[in-house]
Each structure stands twice: as C-alpha cells, then as structure tokens.
Amino acid sequence: MSVPQESAARTSMVAVEVRELVKRYPRSPVNAVDAISFAVEPGEVFGLLGPNGAGKTTTVGVLTTRVRPTGGSAFVGGVDVVREPVLARSRLAVVPQRSNLDRSLTIRNNLIFHAAYHGVPAAERSRRADVLLEQFGLRDRADSKPDFISGGQGQRIMIARALMHEPEVLFLDEPSTGLDPAARLFVWDRLHELRDRGVTLVLTTHDMHEAAELADRVAIMDHGQLLVIDKPRALVGSLPGAATLELATGPPDGQPVDAILVALQALPGVEAVESIRHGADGNGDSQDELRVRLYVTGEAAPLVAPAAGALAEHGLSLADVKLGSPSLEDVFIHLTGRALR
Amino acid sequence: MSAVAAPRQTEAGAFRAVLRRDLYVTWSELPVFLAQVILQPFFLLFVFGKVLGSLGYTRSGYADLLFPGLLALTAVITSMQTLAFPLVIEFGWTKEIEDRLLAPMRTGLVAVEKVVFASLRALLATTIMIPIGIVVLGSIPWRWSGFPLLVAAIVLASLLGSGIGLALGTLVPPNRINVVFSLVFTPLLFTGCSQYPWPSLARLRWFQVITAGNPMTYASETMRAALVPSVPHIAPWICLLALPGAILVLTAIGIRGFYRRAVD
Numbered sequence: 001m002s003v004p005q006e007s008a009a010r011t012s013m014v015a016v017e018v019r020e021l022v023k024r025y026p027r028s029p030v031n032a033v034d035a036i037s038f039a040v041e042p043g044e045v046f047g048l049l050g051p052n053g054a055g056k057t058t059t060v061g062v063l064t065t066r067v068r069p070t071g072g073s074a075f076v077g078g079v080d081v082v083r084e085p086v087l088a089r090s091r092l093a094v095v096p097q098r099s100n101l102d103r104s105l106t107i108r109n110n111l112i113f114h115a116a117y118h119g120v121p122a123a124e125r126s127r128r129a130d131v132l133l134e135q136f137g138l139r140d141r142a143d144s145k146p147d148f149i150s151g152g153q154g155q156r157i158m159i160a161r162a163l164m165h166e167p168e169v170l171f172l173d174e175p176s177t178g179l180d181p182a183a184r185l186f187v188w189d190r191l192h193e194l195r196d197r198g199v200t201l202v203l204t205t206h207d208m209h210e211a212a213e214l215a216d217r218v219a220i221m222d223h224g225q226l227l228v229i230d231k232p233r234a235l236v237g238s239l240p241g242a243a244t245l246e247l248a249t250g251p252p253d254g255q256p257v258d259a260i261l262v263a264l265q266a267l268p269g270v271e272a273v274e275s276i277r278h279g280a281d282g283n284g285d286s287q288d289e290l291r292v293r294l295y296v297t298g299e300a301a302p303l304v305a306p307a308a309g310a311l312a313e314h315g316l317s318l319a320d321v322k323l324g325s326p327s328l329e330d331v332f333i334h335l336t337g338r339a340l341r
Numbered sequence: 342m343s344a345v346a347a348p349r350q351t352e353a354g355a356f357r358a359v360l361r362r363d364l365y366v367t368w369s370e371l372p373v374f375l376a377q378v379i380l381q382p383f384f385l386l387f388v389f390g391k392v393l394g395s396l397g398y399t400r401s402g403y404a405d406l407l408f409p410g411l412l413a414l415t416a417v418i419t420s421m422q423t424l425a426f427p428l429v430i431e432f433g434w435t436k437e438i439e440d441r442l443l444a445p446m447r448t449g450l451v452a453v454e455k456v457v458f459a460s461l462r463a464l465l466a467t468t469i470m471i472p473i474g475i476v477v478l479g480s481i482p483w484r485w486s487g488f489p490l491l492v493a494a495i496v497l498a499s500l501l502g503s504g505i506g507l508a509l510g511t512l513v514p515p516n517r518i519n520v521v522f523s524l525v526f527t528p529l530l531f532t533g534c535s536q537y538p539w540p541s542l543a544r545l546r547w548f549q550v551i552t553a554g555n556p557m558t559y560a561s562e563t564m565r566a567a568l569v570p571s572v573p574h575i576a577p578w579i580c581l582l583a584l585p586g587a588i589l590v591l592t593a594i595g596i597r598g599f600y601r602r603a604v605d
Contacts, residue, residue: 025605058605064443067605090350090445098434104366109441113365116358117444119350161440 015077015169016040016063022071023058023224028123032058032261034224035072040217042168043198045191045311047215047232049205049328055224057206058256060171063202064094077168090118093162097174099154101146107157108133108142108159118165132160136190152183163199170194172203188213208328212236218219227335234330237298244324245300246276247307248291249316258289263310266295269303271295289319300325355446356454362441363458377472378422378466379473382415386470386477396435405482406572409564410489410535417505417533417557418496424455424506425513425522432602433515442603452599453509456503456592460482463499473477487567490577494567499562504588505529505556507533507595508537511602533557540573556587 003095016039019331023033040046049057060069062074065085071303076082077091101112115125127217134157141149146157155175162170163179175191176184191214195201205211212232213216219229228235252260257275265273272295296303308318347541367374370480390404390411431438441451474481532555539562542549550560559580566577 019345030476061605066603085353086445086447092443094439094443096436098436100439102362102437102440103435105362109365113358113362114440117350117355117441119354119358231347231426279567281603333363 013078014039015042016046016202017075018059018063018072019074020072021059021062021069021074023055023067024064025072030226031070033062033069034340036221036224036226037072038219038229040169040200040202042200045195045203045216047203047205047211047216047218047220049208049211050245050331051206052223053118057173058220058224059203059221060094060173060202064092064171065089065103073180090165091168093165093167093170094160095155095170095172095175096340097159097160097177099146100213101154101161103146104144106143107149110157111161114161115164116209120165128164132163136160137186137254144154150183152179155187156190157185159187161196168200169200169202172201174202174205174207174210175214177205204319206333208216212328218328220277220328220335222332222336228331232328233299235328236326239326239330239334243296243298243300243326244296245293245294245296245303245307245319246291246320246322246324247311248320249311250289250319252290252314252316255314255316260290260311260314260316261292263313264292266306267294267303267306267310268307269297290316291320325338347597350445351448352450355444356450359441359444359446359495360452360458363454364461365384365513367462374462375466375469376533378415378419378462381418382411382470383473383477384534385414386411386474390537392476395464402572404478405569406538406565408478408481408535409568410533410537410561411474412470412495413498413557413560413564414530414533416467416495417502417560418550419466420459420499421506421509423459424503425510426454428507428510429513429515429518432511432552433518438603448600448603449596451603452507452596456500456507456595457465457504459497459503460496463502464495467495467499481536482568484568484570487570490563490567494560494563494580497563497581497588500588501556501560501584501591504591504595508591508598511595511598529555529557529585538572539575556584556591559583566605 018039019037020035022031023038024031024037036055036059048059058067063076063081065081065088069082077087079088079091081088082160084109092319102113103114111129111132112125115128120128133142136159137158138153138156141153146154149157159172161245179187191201201214203211204215215232216230217229218235220227220235230238261273261275264270274293276291276293292302294300294307302320311318347430350591386408389399390407393399396406438451442448471481506555509521509525532552534552534555535557539552539558541550559575562575563577563580563584565572566580567576
C-alpha cells in the first residue's frame with residue numbers, strides 16, 4: 001500500500017486532523033459527534049475534555065479506526081483513517097482506560113508481540129522492550145502475567161506496549177483516572193517525557209486537573225459539539241472575573257477605606273472590588289486589618305505589584321496575598337451552565 | 342517530527358505475527374490443550390467402542406463405524422471451542438483482542454487468522470485421535486487408498502467447526518453465551534452422524550431429515566467413505582459439495598459478525 005501524495009504532504013503539517021466529523025449511531029435520534037473540526041500539531045499534547053457522553057470517545061474511536069464515521073473525514077499522521085485504516089494503524093497507538101492486556105502472555109511478551117504485529121524486527125523488539133520495561137519501572141514484573149498487577153502498573157504496561165512500534169500519535173483515554181496519587185504522578189511524568197520526545201498525545205478526560213496538567217491545548221466538548229479550543233490558561237483567563245486576588249493589610253489607621261477601594265478598582269483588569277473585613281462603606285473598626293477581594297479579568301498574579309503600590313500610596317503595606325484562580329471546571333460551567341460530572 | 346518511512350509491516354506479516362502469538366500460547370499450555378480436546382472423544386470412544394462392545398451391547402463392527410464419526414466430531418468440536426468461547430470473552434469482557442484489531446491488517450484478516458488457528462488445533466487434535474483409537478480399540482479401520490479422502494475430510498471438518506465457532510462467537514451476546522452453547526452444542530454433537538451412519542437412519546425418517554441439516558453429518562460420512570467404505574454412507578461427492586458450501590456460508594456470516602463487533 002502506498003501513501004497518496006496529498007497525504008504524504010500533510011504528514012509534515014499536522015499530526016491529527018478532523019474535518020466536519022459526524023457520527024450517528026444506528027437507532028439514535030441525535031448525532032454522537034456533530035460536525036466537529038480540529039487539528040493537532042506534531043508534538044502537541046491535545047486534550048479532549050467533556051462529560052461522559054459528550055462524544056470524546058466516539059471522536060477518538062473514529063481516529064483509531066474502530067468507529068466508522070457517518071460523515072466528514074479524519075486523518076492521523078496524514079493518513080485518511082477511513083480510506084486507509086490499515087496504514088493508519090501503523091502510525092497510531094491506543095491506551096484504553098480499562099486494561100486490555102493479553103492475559104495469556106507475560107508483561108514482556110505483551111510488549112514483544114505487540115511489536116511483532118507491527119513488524120518490528122526481533123532483535124529490535126527485544127531491545128525496545130528492555131528499555132521500556134526499565135523506564136516504566138516494570139523490570140521486576142516482566143515475567144508475570146497481567147492478572148497479578150495493580151491498576152497503575154496496568155496503565156504503565158499499556159503505555160509501554162503502545163510505544164513499542166514508535167507511533168506518531170498516542171491516544172490515551174483517561175490516562176490517570178482511578179490511580180492513586182503516586183501512580184498518577186508517575187504516569188504524568190512519563191507523558192511529559194513523551195511530549196519532550198516529540199510524540200503527539202491526544203488524551204480524552206473528564207478530569208480538569210489532568211487536562212490542565214498535561215495538555216498544551218484543550219478542546220471542550222459537549223453534546224457532540226466542540227464548544228471551544230484553546231490553551232488551558234487562555235481558556236481560564238477568558239473567564240470574566242473568575243480569577244480573584246485577596247489582599248490583607250494592617251489596620252487602615254484612619255485612612256478612608258472607600259478611597260482605598262476606589263484606587264484598587266482603578267487598576268487595569270480589575271472588574272470589581274469588595275472589602276470583606278471592613279464594611280464596603282468604610283464603617284468598620286479601624287483597629288482591624290483590612291481585607292479586600294479583587295475580581296480580575298485574566299490572571300490575578302500580575303496585579304499583586306500594582307495593588308501593593310496602590311496600597312502603599314495610602315500608607316498601607318501588604319500582609320497577606322491569596323490568589324484564587326479559576327479552573328477548567330469553571331470554564332465548562334461558564335460554557336454549559338452545568339458541572340462536568 | 343521524524344520522517345515517516347513507508348509502512349514496514351505487510352498485512353501478511355501482521356497475520357503471521359498474530360498466528361504466531363496463538364501458536365505460542367497453545368504451545369505454552371500444551372498439556373491443558375490436549376486434555377481439553379482429547380477427553381470427550383476419548384470417553385465416547387472408550388464407552389461406546391470398547392465398554393459396550395465388550396459387554397455385548399453393540400455388534401462387533403460398531404467400533405469400526407464409530408471411530409470415523411468420532412474423528413469428525415473431534416475436528417468439529419475442537420475448532421468450534423477454540424474459536425467461539427475465547428472470542429466471546431475477548432470481545433465481551435477482557436477486550437484482549439483490541440491490540441490485534443489495531444495491528445496493521447484488515448479487520449477481516451483477524452477473523453481469518455482465528456479460523457486458521459482453530460483449524461490447525463483441530464487438525465492436531467484429530468490426528469492425535471488416531472493413535473488413541475489404536476490404543477483404546479486395539480485396532481482401527483484403516484485404508485491407505487482412502488487416505489487422501491480422510492485428509493480432505495479432516496481439513497473440511499476442522500474448517501466447518503471454525504465456521505460454526507466464528508458465527509456463534511460473534512453473533513451471540515456475551516450474557517447469553519452459556520444458554521446458547523448448551524442449546525447448540527449438544528444437538529450438534531448428537532445429530533452429526535458421528536455415532537451412526539446416515540443411511541441406516543432410513544428407519545427413523547424424521548431423524549434422518551434432521552441429521553441431514555447438520556453439516557457435521559457430511560464430515561462424519563466422508564470419514565466413513567474413506568475408512569469403512571463397506572458401511573453404507575452418503576456418496577463422497579455430495580459431502581464434498583455440502584461441506585465447502587456450509588463452510589463458506591458460516592464463515593461469511595462469522596466475518597460479518599466479526600466486523601460488527603470490531604467496528605462501530
């Protein structure tokens with residue numbers, strides 16, 4: 001099978017591309033995936049975020065040749081996954097959420113046979129298996145059967161197995177859901193290493209923390225549609241007044257509190273100011289510390305210095321600073337009016 | 342990103358690798374495999390061929406017409422079991438098959454590999470029945486002139502069992518597997534003419550009609566044509582048309598079912 005010219009040219013540009021993708025399952029009144037389009041750059045970590053049933057798994061199912069789309073097109077490594085599924089499979093690998101390891105084979109042989117399916121020569125198979133088993137902390141379990149391993153180890157084995165044929169794009173479904181914190185960090189570290197090596201990662205998750213930690217860009221899906229695609233920080237930053245900056249100072253000592261509030265309100269990016277210890281009308285006991293909360297557009301941290309300056313002009317010095325940053329969860333709620341789960 | 346070379350794996354290569362995996366697993370569990378496939382035909386042979394004969398409940402020639410039928414039974418049952426049970430479990434629960442479905446080969450070839458592998462296991466099990474028959478019965482009917490037909494019969498019976506297994510394994514929902522298997526398995530076992538030659542059923546006309554609908558009947562009868570031609574049997578040319586026909590239909594149904602299971 002040869003690579004069509006057009007596809008070969010595309011390979012150098014994008015790792016994953018989805019155009020107007022539609023999937024409607026038989027006997028379903030609605031589209032599971034409803035005309036979505038996006039592209040993932042080579043070496044990028046791309047997160048598909050959304051609640052269960054949003055269409056993430058179906059989208060990845062199409063990209064990994066396991067779901068036939070109703071309309072639109074999808075490419076992995078420049079290969080049309082609908083027209084050339086066999087070629088596409090050599091360019092991608094899948095790490096599912098639930099173990100699908102071959103239980104008749106040892107852990108090492110799971111890696112070895114996977115590579116054999118993909119045509120990696122015998123000596124190279126063995127060499128890569130040794131390297132990956134070491135790297136994923138599996139060397140002493142290499143000869144056990146998958147029946148006797150923990151969830152975290154299963155996840156690591158499946159990632160190691162997926163890497164045996166050096167795929168261009170690795171699809172991971174909820175890579176750290178259900179893992180204990182240590183196992184989770186281990187998996188995240190390995191994924192960071194993969195990103196550093198230039199492997200394109202596409203992960204589906206409903207865990208905002210995971211998406212924010214791992215993804216360069218996040219696409220938020222709901223009801224089969226893409227609501228928004230951007231960097232996690234940009235998504236969070238776009239929320240109006242979701243970030244907060246809480247400042248505490250010593251007692252105002254007769255300084256008019258409302259004048260202080262006006263000064264803070266005048267800072268760029270501040271949407272609203274409220275005094276939380278003193279009354280907003282300034283009638284509080286002047287012996288108490290002053291504590292104010294600024295509602296900020298964009299990020300709160302850059303405002304700390306200007307706010308400190310404004311306070312200094314009123315003879316006050318900062319005693320405490322607390323940053324309240326919104327999460328991707330807030331972005332999702334903002335977009336849909338619902339919580340993620 | 343590194344330049345991507347042409348695909349290094351051919352579909353034939355992927356097919357061989359998946360087959361090698363199955364053979365490797367069989368080899369590493371060889372005693373279990375042999376016990377699993379030999380036990381049932383062995384006991385049928387022992388009780389019906391040896392015990393009942395020794396006690397005088399069956400006529401002297403019965404073991405000779407039972408033995409070819411048990412070869413057919415072993416071939417059909419072995420390939421069917423090899424294929425159907427694991428397939429249902431792999432698709433339904435363990436999802437183990439997914440790694441092979443993502444191998445760089447057409448989905449249908451994964452199903453074909455299952456058929457080839459199950460048939461190889463059936464060939465092995467049936468071949469082993471020959472020395473077992475000699476040990477249990479003392480002697481077995483044997484004609485070198487019937488040998489080519491015997492080989493053809495064993496191969497076709499093995500493929501037939503694979504076809505039945507593939508169709509069952511992909512069409513039956515996982516939660517029904519126990520019910521369906523007992524509903525299919527036992528009738529298949531006893532209506533396939535392995536314990537009696539088909540023409541002799543003329544006295545039980547309704548049962549003869551039923552057995553004519555079981556493709557295993559034609560496998561049993563081909564074995565008899567090869568080993569004990571003096572016993573009245575269905576003409577081999579009929580069997581050699583019926584068996585490939587049944588194999589084609591069942592395998593086609595199975596591959597369609599396999600696609601439905603593998604691709605949404």
